[in-house]
Amino acid sequence: MYIPRLPTGISYFVRIKVLGDENQVLVETPEIRARNEIVSIKCEADEITAPRDIETKQKGQFSVALSWHPPECGSVGEYQIELRGLAEGKFDVHHQTVAQPSASVTNLLPNTEYEVRVRAVDRSKAVGPWNSDAIIVTTKGDAPEASEDIKLEYTSDTDARIHWTHTDEERL
Incomplete structure (x- = not known):
């Protein structure tokens, strides 16, 4: 600490x-x-380490606010953030790049668990490692119902048109 x-x-x-x-x-x-x-921490000249102490500052139905401490080694130019949904059978991945050691990630699904990863990129674009601690955050609210009314309207070698009944939630 x-x-x-x-x-x-x-x-x-x-x-x-x-x-x-x-x-x-x-x-x-x-x-x-x-x-x-x-x-004192000894760092190699071109070494960049992982960001530290990632925290969830705020959770909403469609977003989370995160903060962390900069890496012990390296001259940070930017941070790359990844949130990967952990729900089985659902593909929900979000990427974001920020300059400061904090971010709000939006357009998330309600009541969904996400794994959070952050890494630093130095000014010469060398990419550091992802944080080593597993950080899991769950958004607030109720998860939307999965649509059972999905129809394949058209398909070819390169395209497909799919139709489904849209949810009443405007943000989904």
């Missing part, structure tokens, strides 16, 4: 609490004596 602007060279007593969804204490450690020390 990193607490910004905490003076170095001082001993602190730390207690770690693990909270549940409704902020109930699930696990609590006894006090631990800790020192805040300056740590």
Whole structure:
């Protein structure tokens, strides 16, 4: 854990609490004596590492807001974000590129689980690794009903025309 602007060279007593969804204490450690020390990280000249500490800041029915800390190594030019829907039999993938370590990803499906991946790209366009921790976020709301009324109207070697009954939800 990193607490910004905490003076170095001082001993602190730390207690770690693990909270549940409704902020109930699930696990609590006894006090631990800790020192805040300056740590230097050695990076290779052309190395770029993965973004760190990805968090979901806000969830909506059709969007999520994310933030993260920059990589420890590398000069970041941009970040690539991927959200991949985890529902079986559904293909829902979203890609986005941003300059800052935060983003709002929109046009998602309601009540759908997504795996979140973020990686940094340096100024010379070298692509770093995806974040290593599995980040799963679920959008709010009710998932739309799957349409059973699907008709194939036309097909050729290169084209197909499909017709289905549209849902009442404007955003889908």
